[in-house]
Amino acid sequence: MSDLKIIGIASGKGGVGKTTISANLAVALADAGNRVMLFDGDLGLANAQLALGIKVDYNFSHVISGEKTLSEIVVRGPSDIYVVPGASGIGKMADLGEAELQGMIQSFSEFKEPLDYLIVDAAAGISLAVITFLKACHQTLIVVRDEPSSIADAYGIIKVLVTEQNYTQLSLIPNGVPDQRSGELLHRRLNAVCLKFLNLELGYTYSIESDEMITEAARKYLPVMKHAPGSSAARDFRKLAKEVVTFPPQQGASGGLQFFIERMLNTQPEVQNG
Ligand SMILES: Nc1ncnc2c1ncn2[C@@H]1O[C@H](COP(=O)(O)OP(=O)(O)OP(=O)(O)O)[C@@H](O)[C@H]1O
Ligand SMILES: [Mg+2]
Structure with a gap:
């Protein structure tokens, strides 16, 4: 069995x-020779299959209901990444019966294709579903823009993960910044607050610069990695992928996909209101 690294992408x-x-990190990792699966944990409209231009008939809700196995709903995307289409109603995970849970674990363990990376696109904020997904990941990366509300909300989710879920390790991806230096400064500012109030050394990955090609690619339902491989955005995603590849090996990584679902199901997130 291959070592699987599970990486959650979250934001406040x-x-x-x-x-x-x-989507673009998944493609960049695949282009660098990794076997990658993208799990769409986002229940909103701007979801991963749209970003990748994939049409799907089934999604994760059909796995939960037991109608389909994981292999039956997984589709192949650009650079041959595996995509698990998202489902609404995943927030009800805690209400599922024992048989359904066993069926889900079974379905994940039956997915035999070897994988190096599972990228989990979480929904915004800190709902029960988001925390359930993130707690099943080895690494969580927080996306932030250099805007007061985004910074405040990024700090908000970091604070919840540290103080209520006992996280000791989180990293930042500044997005939409004018240049790398601005992204590094944004990290420095947020890190200073995390150090002071949470005693957390916030990691830094790489910044994604603002690039019109991302918007243009989105209009064509393509990842910018495919639409404009020579763009500055595509370059940033390749650099981000290089950073992600240097993450140290994680405990439990040899458990494969089954590890992800078991952790998801065993986790009892202590979500507090407000
Ligand atoms: N670096 C960038 N430069 C230019 N446009 C960008 C950049 N990053 C994202 N965008 C655009 O910003 C919009 C929001 O991006 P996206 O849908 O990825 O956000 P999200 O965090 O997944 O949103 P949601 O919380 O609704 O799921 C999209 O139109 C996308 O094309
Ligand atoms: Mg989204």
Whole structure:
């Protein structure tokens, strides 16, 4: 069995670029020779299959209901990445019966294709579903834009993960910045607050610069990695993928996909209101 690294992409505020980053990071990792699966944990409209131009008939809700196995709903995307289409109603995970849970675990363990990376595109904010997904990931990357509301909300989700879910390790992906230096400064500012109030050393990955080609690609339902491989955005995603590849090996990585679903099901997130 291959070692699988599971990477969650999250944000406090919506619309900051999680799906764009998840989809293009997945493609960049695949282009670098990795076997990659993208799990769409986003229940909103701007979802991963749209970003990748994939049409699907079934989604993760059909796995939960037991109508389909994971292999039956997984589709192949650009650069041959595996895509698990998202489903609404995943927030009800906690209400599922024992038989359904066993069926889901079974379905994940039956997916035999070897994988190096599972990228989880989480929804914005800190709902029960988001925390359930993130707690099943080895690494969580927080997407932030250099705007007051995005920074405040990024700090908000970081604070919840650290103080309520006992996270000791999180990294930042500044998005939509004018240049790398601005992204590094944004990280420095947020890190100073995290150090002071949460005693957390916030990691830094790489910044994605603002690039019109991302919007143009989105209009064509393509990842910018495919639409404009020579663009500055595509270059940034390749650099981000290089950073992700240097993440140290994680405990439990040899458990494969089954590890992900078991952790998801065993986790009891302590979500507090407000
Ligand atoms: N670096 C960038 N440069 C230019 N446009 C970008 C960049 N990153 C994202 N965008 C655009 O910003 C919009 C929001 O991006 P995206 O859908 O990826 O955000 P999201 O965090 O997944 O949103 P949601 O919370 O609704 O799921 C899209 O139109 C996308 O094309
Ligand atoms: Mg999204």
